[in-house]
Amino acid sequence: MRRLRALAFAVSLAFAVSLVFAAPLLAQPFGPPLAPEVAQVRELLRAGQVDDAIAQAEKATAARAEDGKAWLWLGNAYGRKALEVGMLSKPKWAGKCRDAYEKAVAVSPSDPDARLSLMQYYLQAPGFLGGGRDKAEAQAAAMQTIGPAWGHIGRAALLLSDDKDDQAVAAYQDALAADPTNYRAALGVISQHIGGKRFAEARQVVDAALARDPRDPVGLYMLGRIAIDDGQRIDQGIESLATYITLENRPEELGLAAAWWRKGLLLEKVGRKDDAVQALRKAVELDKRLEPAKKDLERLAS
Numbered sequence: 001m002r003r004l005r006a007l008a009f010a011v012s013l014a015f016a017v018s019l020v021f022a023a024p025l026l027a028q029p030f031g032p033p034l035a036p037e038v039a040q041v042r043e044l045l046r047a048g049q050v051d052d053a054i055a056q057a058e059k060a061t062a063a064r065a066e067d068g069k070a071w072l073w074l075g076n077a078y079g080r081k082a083l084e085v086g087m088l089s090k091p092k093w094a095g096k097c098r099d100a101y102e103k104a105v106a107v108s109p110s111d112p113d114a115r116l117s118l119m120q121y122y123l124q125a126p127g128f129l130g131g132g133r134d135k136a137e138a139q140a141a142a143m144q145t146i147g148p149a150w151g152h153i154g155r156a157a158l159l160l161s162d163d164k165d166d167q168a169v170a171a172y173q174d175a176l177a178a179d180p181t182n183y184r185a186a187l188g189v190i191s192q193h194i195g196g197k198r199f200a201e202a203r204q205v206v207d208a209a210l211a212r213d214p215r216d217p218v219g220l221y222m223l224g225r226i227a228i229d230d231g232q233r234i235d236q237g238i239e240s241l242a243t244y245i246t247l248e249n250r251p252e253e254l255g256l257a258a259a260w261w262r263k264g265l266l267l268e269k270v271g272r273k274d275d276a277v278q279a280l281r282k283a284v285e286l287d288k289r290l291e292p293a294k295k296d297l298e299r300l301a302s
Contacts, residue, residue: 034069035060041073042252045080048289053077061100068108072117075100091129097121098130105139112150112184115139119154123161136161149179156188165192176205183218183251190222199230220244221254224262231269238266257287261296268300277301 034042037060044053057074064070075097082093098121104114119139125131140158144151152175159168169192175185186209193202203226209219220240227237241263245256264279280297283290 034073035064035067037063038067038070038073041070041077045073045077046287050077050080050084054081061103066107068104068111068114071100071104071107072111072114075104075117094125094129098125109142110146112143112146112153115143115146115150115154116157119143119157123157147179149175149182149185151175152178153182153184153188165196168192169196180208180212186218187222187251187253190218190226194222194226194229197229199226199232202226215243215247217244217247217250217254220247221250221259224259224266228262228265228269234266234269238263238270241266255287257283257290257293260286261290261293264293264296264300268296273300 033039037056041053041057041060044050044056054074054077057070057077060067060070061074078093078097078100082090082097085093098118101114101118101121104111105118108114116139119136122131122136122139123133136158140151140154143154152171156168156171156175159165159171169189172185172188172192175182176189179185186205190202190205193199193205202222206219206223206226209216210223213219221244223233224237224241224244226232227234241259244250244254244259245263250256260279260283264276264283267273267276267279277297277300280293280300283293284297287293
């Protein structure tokens with residue numbers, strides 16, 4: 001039974017790891033730059049060099065024991081390893097991931113990314129691997145002390161784990177009302193609307209973000225994504241993704257490779273096949289693990 005639960009956890013851990021890669025890593029408003037030793041961990045993980053990333057992250061935490069981001073990225077590296085190893089080894093790496101996240105929170109209790117990463121672990125992991133709803137709720141409560149918007153975002157994460165999507169949208173909207181510049185709140189509202197095929201509502205949030213700042217990265221990226229899903233304002237979607245690609249400051253979860261991939265899909269929709277192939281090649285060049293882009297490139301280039 002425990003082996004089956006470990007396997008189920010390994011699947012859910014993929015979601016948790018994808019969320020922790022949402023850490024705002026670049027510059028304001030997404031947070032201060034990472035220390036060079038920690039940034040190297042991120043780059044190694046982007047390149048799929050997980051073992052090297054673990055070795056570098058362990059060096060970084062040894063050298064920067066009071067740097068919460070170093071521990072956060074060590075947890076990310078361990079989490080990625082947990083996804084790659086065999087079933088019997090997954091609990092070992094999952095436990096190391098949890099320990100690193102707990103250390104990140106202990107070192108940097110006011111870092112919402114550390115809190116969110118640990119919360120997602122607690123929500124996804126079975127009890128024998130250190131998970132638990134009560135532990136996740138404690139992290140959500142702690143996030144309220146960071147700021148009102150983050151408290152609502154923590155509440156949204158709990159609601160999503162209960163499949164209460166409508167209430168989660170409301171929580172994200174409360175977060176956005178508390179802080180219109182909080183990109184995680186905007187991304188949460190937009191993503192939930194897209195998931196529910198409420199494209200008009202998603203566009204309202206995007207348009208508001210771009211009205212406030214024409215170079216808002218979430219607005220630019222999500223405008224392109226919505227255009228793929230509903231087939232509307234395609235030319236604007238292409239233009240917005242082209243602008244997004246030029247930004248130096250982007251949320252980590254809205255990856256550059258994914259932006260090129262989505263741009264390629266939109267270029268295909270308007271009949272610009274050669275340009276679409278170039279965009280898809282760029283996506284695969286940036287992230288060789290982006291399987292949807294690889295499949296679309298193979299389809300168009302054949």
